[in-house]
Amino acid sequence: xxxxxxxxxxxxxxxxxxxxxxxxxxxxxxxxxxxxxxxxxxxxxxxxxxxxxxxxxxxxxxxxxxxxxxxxxxxxxxxxxxxxxxxxxxxxxxxxxxxxxxxxxxxxxxxxxxxxxxxxxxxxxxxxxxxxxxxxxxxxxxxxxxxxxxxxxxxxxxxxxxxxxxxxxxxxxxxxxx
Amino acid sequence: xxxxxxxxxxxxxxxxxxxxxxxxxxxxxxxxxxxxxxxxxxxxxxxxxxxxxxxxxxxxxxxxxxxxxxxxxxxxxxxxxxxxxxxxxxxxxxxxxxxxxxxxxxxxxxxxxxxxxxxxxxxxxxxxxxxxxxxxxxxxxxxxxxxxxxxxxxxxxxxxxxxxxxxxxxxxxxxxxxxxxxxxxxxxxxxxxxxxxxxxxxxxxxxxxxxxxxxxxxxxxxxxxxxxxxxxxxxxxxxxxxxxxxxxxxxxxxxxxxxxxxxxxxxxxxxx
Numbered sequence: 001x002x003x004x005x006x007x008x009x010x011x012x013x014x015x016x017x018x019x020x021x022x023x024x025x026x027x028x029x030x031x032x033x034x035x036x037x038x039x040x041x042x043x044x045x046x047x048x049x050x051x052x053x054x055x056x057x058x059x060x061x062x063x064x065x066x067x068x069x070x071x072x073x074x075x076x077x078x079x080x081x082x083x084x085x086x087x088x089x090x091x092x093x094x095x096x097x098x099x100x101x102x103x104x105x106x107x108x109x110x111x112x113x114x115x116x117x118x119x120x121x122x123x124x125x126x127x128x129x130x131x132x133x134x135x136x137x138x139x140x141x142x143x144x145x146x147x148x149x150x151x152x153x154x155x156x157x158x159x160x161x162x163x164x165x166x167x168x169x170x171x172x173x174x175x176x177x178x
Numbered sequence: 179x180x181x182x183x184x185x186x187x188x189x190x191x192x193x194x195x196x197x198x199x200x201x202x203x204x205x206x207x208x209x210x211x212x213x214x215x216x217x218x219x220x221x222x223x224x225x226x227x228x229x230x231x232x233x234x235x236x237x238x239x240x241x242x243x244x245x246x247x248x249x250x251x252x253x254x255x256x257x258x259x260x261x262x263x264x265x266x267x268x269x270x271x272x273x274x275x276x277x278x279x280x281x282x283x284x285x286x287x288x289x290x291x292x293x294x295x296x297x298x299x300x301x302x303x304x305x306x307x308x309x310x311x312x313x314x315x316x317x318x319x320x321x322x323x324x325x326x327x328x329x330x331x332x333x334x335x336x337x338x339x340x341x342x343x344x345x346x347x348x349x350x351x352x353x354x355x356x357x358x359x360x361x362x363x364x365x366x367x368x369x370x371x372x373x374x375x376x377x378x379x380x381x382x383x384x385x386x387x388x389x390x391x392x393x394x395x396x397x398x399x400x401x402x403x404x405x406x407x408x409x410x411x412x413x414x415x416x417x418x419x420x421x422x423x424x425x426x427x428x429x430x431x432x433x434x435x436x437x438x439x440x441x442x443x444x445x446x447x448x449x450x
Contacts, residue, residue: 015224019303019314020231024239028437029377030308048188056199064220065314066307068340068350069210071203073307078199082192114309121204124355130376131309138308 004054010038011058015065030137032145033107035062039077040106040146043084044093055081069122076113080106096150103146107139211325213341221314225346228303229316284332285441294406295446297321299329301439302346311354311374312337313439318345326404328445334410334433335359335398336442347444351436352411353377360402361411363388364395372396372411372430379412381428388426390417396430406445 014034022031035058042051059074066073084102091098111131118127183190206214213221285298299315317323319342329336329349337357341348352359357374361381368388372379381396394414400407410433418427 012224015306016227016231018306019224020228020235023304024235029304029311031306033307035306048192052195060216061220062306064217064341065224065303065348066305066312067310068312068348068354068356069203070206070214070217071199075196075199075203079196082196086189086192117200117203118355121207122210122356123358125373125382126375126380127355130355134308134376141308 004050007038007042007054008058011035011061014038015062019065030134030141032141033110033138034145034149036077036080036106036110036142037103037146037149039081040084040099040102043081044088044099044102048085051085052078052081069118072114072117075117076110079113080109083109099150100143100146103142104139107142108135111135111138211340213325213343217341218343221318221341221343221346221348225302225314225316225343228314229300229346232302281441285443287332297323297444297446299323299347299442299444301442311351311357311376311436312340312348313351315347315349315442315444316345317444318343318347320344322446323347323444328405328409329442330409330445331434331439331442333435334412335405336434336436336439338404339444349442353379353432353436358402359405359411360399361396362399363390363414364397366390366394369399369401370428375429378415379430379432381414381430382425384426384428386419386424386426390414390426390428392417 018031018034039055039058042055046054056074056078059077060071062073062077063070084106115128115131118124297317299317301313302316303314305312315323315329323339323342325339325342327339329338335352337349337351337354339347340350350357351374352372353374353376355374355376359372360369361372362369363384366389368384368390370384371382373382379396384390392414396411396414398405398407398409398411412430412432415429415431420427
């Protein structure tokens with residue numbers, strides 16, 4: 001329960017950063033998708049039932065601040081979560097570069113699922129070409145954000161909680177990599 | 179069979195759940211123009227935080243920008259820096275007030291030309307995602323803002339309200355891919371539909387025979403039932419007339435600078 005609350009708080013901070021802080025810092029429409037990074041992290045470290053439900057709810061809440069299609073982000077983020085869960089047993093998750101790689105793959109999957117859902121079900125036109133043009137910038141921003149977050153979280157843990165481990169964090173710490 | 183089911187159960191179950199999520203999304207598209215319970219809650223919760231943070235960030239950005247500027251003059255001498263800092267602080271402050279006054283005066287003049295009742299609002303946040311173009315304003319259903327109302331500034335059309343909670347609303351910008359505005363050319367009255375393309379617009383369904391020139395002004399036609407007639411949308415940026423086909427390919431530069439939206443007007447009564 002407390003872990004769920006932590007995830008919800010993290011999602012709240014991500015939303016505030018994306019809606020208010022990044023538009024001022026980055027001076028444009030582009031911003032890193034921190035919620036997607038959180039979903040990839042959840043996919044790596046939470047069990048399917050609990051994580052899936054949480055991600056779907058987060059996606060629905062995300063619709064309140066992103067886009068105008070109820071259920072779109074729920075579908076897309078849930079899809080990204082399932083994709084990460086699907087490969088967790090097949091790869092070595094005890095590696096920090098994996099998180100970065102999965103963030104890139106998650107961004108690409110998000111683009112495909114979102115463009116598909118918008119193109120087939122809504123009244124948008126030329127959505128594939130528009131989104132394709134934006135994809136490289138989004139990939140770069142998400143990668144940089146994941147890299148910074150990874151280093152920041154590890155530094156915070158080493159500095160303030162050296163004897164404790166945050167859920168799943170140990171696996172991402174390069175000190176434990178062989 | 180049982181063995182196969184047991185082996186592929188997670189994959190099948192995941193696929194079914196994903197399909198359910200997709201179907202649920204498509205079903206919800208019918209209620210796309212209404213604010214659902216969860217969106218209402220999210221707007222209510224995030225609105226005050228965004229509003230407070232927006233105010234704080236703008237203040238900090240002003241101070242920081244001012245401070246950075248003054249670092250360059252540190253080489254001269256301490257006295258000049260102090261004097262310069264004080265003067266610039268006053269100047270920045272008065273410039274900010276003057277610019278705000280200019281913006282508000284333009285908005286007020288524009289407001290007075292409108293026959294429809296208007297409500298001024300502040301933009302407090304942008305869309306959380308890079309894929310969409312929406313902004314959050316600090317007025318909601320308590321002030322009479324409901325879904326579908328047009329939002330404008332003195333320069334032209336901004337968008338329409340798509341979500342509304344008691345104190346905050348979300349506005350879909352005309353540059354969003356799902357936005358379409360019934361429009362016409364101010365000079366020759368050629369009709370078409372302006373669709374959002376992220377940072378610019380395309381003017382669709384303008385017949386090949388129509389004479390369209392770069393720089394022509396595009397205004398709302400009032401046909402869509404959302405925007406009143408005659409509001410400026412933008413200027414023609416490029417025209418491609420193919421040898422075949424019914425329509426021309428026209429790109430439009432929006433009249434409004436969406437990256438610097440601060441104050442907007444909500445037109446409280448829709449034209450129809």
